[in-house]
Amino acid sequence: MVLNDVNVEVRDSEFVVLVGRSGSGKSTLLNLIGAIDTSTSGEITIDDCALSALDETGRALLRRRRIGFVFQFFNLIPTLTAAENLQLPLELNGVTGAAATQRVADWLAAVGLAEYGHRFPEELSGGEQQRVAIARALVHAPGIVLADEPTGNLDLETATSMIALLDRLCRGTGTTLIMATHSQEVIGLADRVFAIRGGCLIEEPV
């Protein structure tokens, strides 16, 4: 059992950081919160909705509407442009046409890539790809963003600016941010920090 003593409540608009060794269960916890995996016991509740009460379709809809993901390796779709990568979650949530186009343009501008919408991921640097990924995670106003080592593939300077950007955008939109990271720079920005040790979640002083 990877996690066995996890009891935590995360408030709206909070920035929570999960730290721990590789294999300690950070990604597992994010996958459980993001309704990607299901727990063998216990309960996870998002906005009064118990995940265990949802079937596969319900969990997919929850992920689509309420949760944005940022991954270490960006996971942008290589055959879609930056703008189209942002358009996809909107289209899946029923936002199309001029409204979608406007929102995509706004979010590309928010991450400083207003002129890069037509570029494919392979034509962008790692930092630019991660900024597109951050915009994609937030474009459909998800309420919660789960970031799994979002700076693990970036140099220190880019990583620091990326975390600051993610923090600023999440706070600006009232989005809860839960981030798993090894980066010490992140801890200073977080509202709360939890360490996972031996499967237990332990709150650490900020």
Place this chain on the structure above:
Amino acid sequence: MSRLYARSGRRFLQRHPGQLGLALVGIALGVAVVVGVDLANDSARRAFELSSALVTGRTTHQLVGVDGTLPESIYARLRRETRIHRAAPVIEAIVRMPRLPDRAFTLLGVADS
């Protein structure tokens, strides 16, 4: 399907013409196999129908006994009383020959109407 997914798939195939070619060859082979099997089935069915027609002619109706037999008197009455002259008796049986006791043969006999 989402318009973006369709666009993404199209671009992928454009970027990988080799895979596109293999996909098309695969589809063509699949269609060819299905058509080939269908043609073979049709040929076999047609050959069977022709063989049957050769034996029984262009039969529209058949009288068959419940146990597979029919008394000869019924054929005589049919010709005599119903005046159906374009009728012919067909004899079909599984027989064995004294010289080949281990083998069974299908015996077919058709009388000219």
